[in-house]
Amino acid sequence: MPRRGLPLQARTRWLLVVLALLLSLLLLMYLLECAPQTDGNAALPGLAGDGYGKEYYQALLQEQEEHHQTRAASLKRQIAQLKQELQEMSEKVKTLQDRKGPGLSPASHVGNKEQTSNDLLEFLHSQIDKAEVATGAKLPSEYSVVPFESFTSMKVFQLEMGLTRHPEEKPVRKDRRDEFAEVIEAGLEVINNPDEEDEVRDKDGNIGMHEMYSESDFVEGYYRTxxxxxxxxxLFFKKENHDRFQHVTLFRPFGPLMKVKREAxxxxxxxxxxxxxxxxxxEAFSQFIQNFRDVCxxxxxRIHLTVVYFGQSGLSEVRTILEAVAxxxxxxNYTLLxxxxxxxxxxxxxxxxRNWDKGEVLMFFCDVDIYFTLEFLNSCRLNTEPEM
Known part of the structure; x- marks a missing residue:
């Protein structure tokens, strides 16, 4: 009996295994057929199935075309409605004008337009008069001062960024680049087509020839809002190898650019x-002198160096450095106080x-850690008023 039961038990185990496999296969088939498809396992249109063939895409194109046609019709209706409203407003304005002055002639309409233009121009000039562009303004404190920011054709130096955050904006934003290009072009128009008050005359009163400037002659500019x-x-323009700068001041009073002044x-x-x-x-002074030697x-x-030394410790070394450079x-052209x-x-x-008694000079305070360039010295000459 025990020997006859062993084959029966083996067959029973295999039968159970086969049944389990069949149930697993049936369950898998059920899941594949009945489970809903997600976006991740859905069949791609046009790659499988008869429902995504040529007819499917034709239906999509037809739907898009009908959508665009509906949108175009809606826009046409809106345009027609706006035209109608504009016509009605024009008729109302005309009616009001007829009531105020039925005898107005076309010439009077021209006069009204000229009066409006003059009023606008007068308002723009009043904005210039209110700004600090022509005359100074009394401010409550130094915190109320609006600082200038400098720019060239390719760079903008923003004070609001601070010296530790790389104030140079490079490359310049497109909107700012377009703004500066318009301003430089307006400045060139002022220089190359001067008004009567800007014409250069000789000693006999005759108008002399003036040089034509281009964008390549633009040196630098400053702006503030x-x-x-x-x-x-x-704006400052200069011909190569010339010491004469053309200075143009423009103002944009939230309107067109306007000339304020031009000077040489x-x-x-x-x-x-x-x-x-x-x-x-x-040691820091020795490095400063090296930069001073290379640039100035x-x-x-055209530089005079005034060193004001406090105390006696190190004074002899400073004097030795200055004498060696000289x-x-x-x-x-140096003084040691x-x-x-x-x-x-x-x-x-x-x-x-106070030590300076040699006529007009531009005073510039400089710390021993400052590194400057020739362009910086030119900027000082352009933006600092001479003192006696």
Whole structure:
């Protein structure tokens, strides 16, 4: 009996395994046939099934065409309605004009247009008069000052970014680039087609020939926006190897650009007195002198250096550095002032300015850690009023 039961048990196990496999297969087939398809496992149109053939795409195109036709018809109705409303408004305006003055002639309409144009021009000029572009304004504090930001043809330097956050905007945004291109073009129009008041005349009163400028002659510009008045632009143009700059001031009073003034600036005789207050930091001063030598002495000698030294420690080293540079470059336009008192930048600036007694000069305060370029010196000449 035990031996006969073993084959029976084996057959029973195999039968159960076969039944389990059949049930699993039936369950899988049921899931494949009856389960809903999701977006991820749905068949792609046109790749499988008879429902996504040529007729399917023709139906889609027909549906899109009907949608566009409906949209076009709606837009046409809106345009027709707007035209009708415009016609009605024109008739109402005409009726009001007839009531106010039935005898008005076409010439009077022209006069009204001219009066409106004159009123608009007068308003725009009043905006310029209110702004700081022509005259200064009294402000409650230094925090109310609207600073200028500078720009060239390819770069914008934004003060609001701060020196530690790379104020240079490069590349310039398209809207800002288009704005500056329009402003530069307007500035060139002022220079190349001057008004009678801007014409250059000789000693006999005859109008002389003037040079034509192009976009390549644009050096730099400055702009700022007063929120309730408009935007002011200061533009500077210069021919290569010339010391004469053309300065154009424009103003946009939330309307078209308007000319404020044009002037010529001759920087050939302008001298900048660079005032450096210093105490001990002889190593930093040595690096400063190297930059001063490369820029101010070798490229532009219209410079006077005034060093205001506080204390006695390190004074001899500073004097030795200055004498060495003077001996090597034959540059003797420097002054070393010694003050035996506590360091003060304000005090140094005041003493450096008082020491100058050689006529007109541009005063420039400079810290020993500042690195400057020749373009920076030109900017100082263009934007600093001479002092006595």
């Amino acid at each position: 007063e929120r309730d008045k408009g935007t002011q632009y200061e 600036i001759d920087t050939s005789e302008q001298i900048i007195n660079i005032i450096v207050p210093l105490s001990q930091r002889t 002495i070798q490229q532009d000698r 001996s090597e470059t034959h540059f003797h 010694s003050l035996d008192e506590e360091f003060s930048r304000g005090r140094g600036l005041d003493m450096g300015a």
